[in-house]
Amino acid sequence: MKNIKLRHWKTTLVVFALMIITIGCDRGFSDEVELATFNPNGEIFTDNPIGLNDSLFISFDPATGANVEGFDVDNNVAFEGSSSIRIDVPTPTDPNGGYIGGIFKDRGAGRDLTGYDALTFWAKGSTTASVGTFGFGSDFGENKYAVEVNDVELSTTWRKIIIPIPDPSKLVQEKGMFLFAAGTQSTNGVGFTFWMDEMRFEKLGTIGQPRPAIQGGQDQTAQANLDTSVPLVNLTQTFNLPDGQDITMTAAPAYFDFVTSNPFVASVDENGVVTVDGPGEIDPDTGLLDNTAVISAFLGGVMASGSLTIEAVNIDVIAIFSDIFANVPVDNYNGFYLDGFQTTLGGAIVEDGNNIIDYTDMNFVAIEFYGREGSGIQPVDASDMTMLHIDIRVNETVDPSDFFRIELFNNFTLGNSVSGSFTISGSELQSNEWVEFDIPLASFAGLTAQDALGAFIFVTDGTIANVSLDNIYFFNEN
Structure with missing residues (x-):
């Protein structure tokens, strides 16, 4: 944007036992106690849904135009086995809704996906078209570790789709197995069908070159008033896939570790929300007020490109979209x-x-x-x-x-x-x-x-x- 201003021996044995119990209580858990673990099964759909919600497909809210009629299991088309998931993408004028989308959700306590590095599945379309969004981590709840890739191109032959996990160590208990959303933007309003099969989390071992970014990889500057909060935006992770192609996905803030250079000015929480906490301090060397803080981030130990420099000011501005002022969150x-x-x-x-x-x-x-x-x-x-x-x-x-x-x-x-x-x-x-x-x-x-x-x-x-x-x-x- 253009710059604008603006955490005895029997007796002895009894006492010793009591000491062990007391110490054990103080510590919370014995070293021999195994903490709860979660289902490590990475399978989602291979002819049948595996461990998913009883309804398998949970649609987005029909009140927003989501069509709940276009989802089915097709027993006549499959990449492997005998069936696949069939999605009929509606036209914008369909009385049942002008787009289709939703999630597949684990019906249990969640799954341990730390042993995998990607969500994979096979897909093909009735015509060459793009699906607006594929992803995982959305459970219609906290959506803490949501990941999305946009505008994924399909062909009329089966193609393997790979969506890397930004940081597998985070997915200890994940319920959001899959997400998709599709409209007809790529077909000029013409409805189409696509199929998905062999959906699972895998350990490929051939995904590399992680390149996380915040603020779209740009070093941006913004002004904000004391006690106001603004979100970091355009959080992404890029990987190189086995075929040599790069893929960039949006990654939820919880994948990142955020850092502030000046806690006297601004702090940043685990959700990537930056709060201006103070006006800063006088620099003893220059005698000038240091009222800026640089917010940066790491993902999986890799420093993200991009940053946000916040300047604490006193201005009467509410920014919806600006590079100079800190923007309020928008939908x-x-x-x-x-x-x-x-x-x-x-x-x-x-x-x-x-x-x-x-x-x-x-x-x-x-x-x-x-x-x-x-x-x-x-x-x-x-x-x-x-x-x-x-x-x-x-x-x-x-x-x-x-x-x-x-x-x-x-x-x-x-x-x-x-x-x-x-x-x-x-x-x-x-x-x-x-x-x-x-x-x-x-x-x-x-x-x-x-x-x-x-x-x-x-x-x-x-x-x-x-x-x-x-x-x-x-x-x-x-």
Whole structure:
């Protein structure tokens, strides 16, 4: 993004025995006591589900558009044996839901997967297409060790998919055996079918070159107020696979060990949440205030590329998307609604080393921060803010009749919201040039409250199809 300011012998024997018991109680466990272990079976599906939840497939919430009708076991198609898992990906207009996805969950206490280094399975499609997400570690609970790979390409012949475990030593008791989510973005809205077989965790021994990263591998700087917290983002792990190809997956914060260079300024917890704890200290050598802390990380003993330098300040800013200010947590920067009307593609990308949001084929799209699908994200309290800043670049010829509408939603739900709307006309925008806007929140017609903002929805109705956004934040001009 562009820089902007802003833990006797019988008697003797009895006494000795009592001492042993007492010491043993003090220690908690005898050295001879074996701690509980968990099922080490890595098999998930090989003709039949193995040790999974009774329903095998647990769908995402249908209220979000998830289709629960497209999952089945196919006894006519298999890579090995006699059956496979069949997934029928619906069209966006399917009345039962416009996408399909969910998890396979261990029905017991969880499995010990520390002896494996990857999840593997075979897959093929009815046509060449991409599956939006494959992964594991999601159990519709804590999702502590979730891993995902995105946009996995399928062919019409069987192909082995390998998803490495970022750090197997962490998976002592894992219930989330598998996750997938699929829509028709890669097929332009045309439904398709894919099959999966021989799903298991394996010890391949041929996965190497671990390259973890935080902040997308970039050294970023942000400002934040005292007692505010911001999450580290873009946490990934990259490995080299047996075929020589690299694979990069998103990895949950619990895989990482985080470090702060200056605990007088900022701390970072096991969830990758950075909290500004103090204003810093005076450097005895320079006499100047040191109000910065560098947050870095390790994964499996390997230092992650990227860092976040936090500067403790006193500013009235709530950043939704910015490289300069510390961003509040959000659900997503590309809230798609697969109801047959939305065409928008894209989301957050890196352009020339800067983070921007890039949308193509746009008619409408959302940035959400209300806790969608139990994410735990809190709405934004902008009660003390007076302005919204946003940078917009139209990546095509812009006409005066074009428009870019910003809708702010209070107490956001899909069915019942109070919205404030502000429209920027095409005459205020420029083709292939960034334009900065500072918009009074009072100008958002219909916005009755600012204490629980849940989403932006950006609307062009196709008048502008390709647009980039940057530096989206609320601030107090006073």
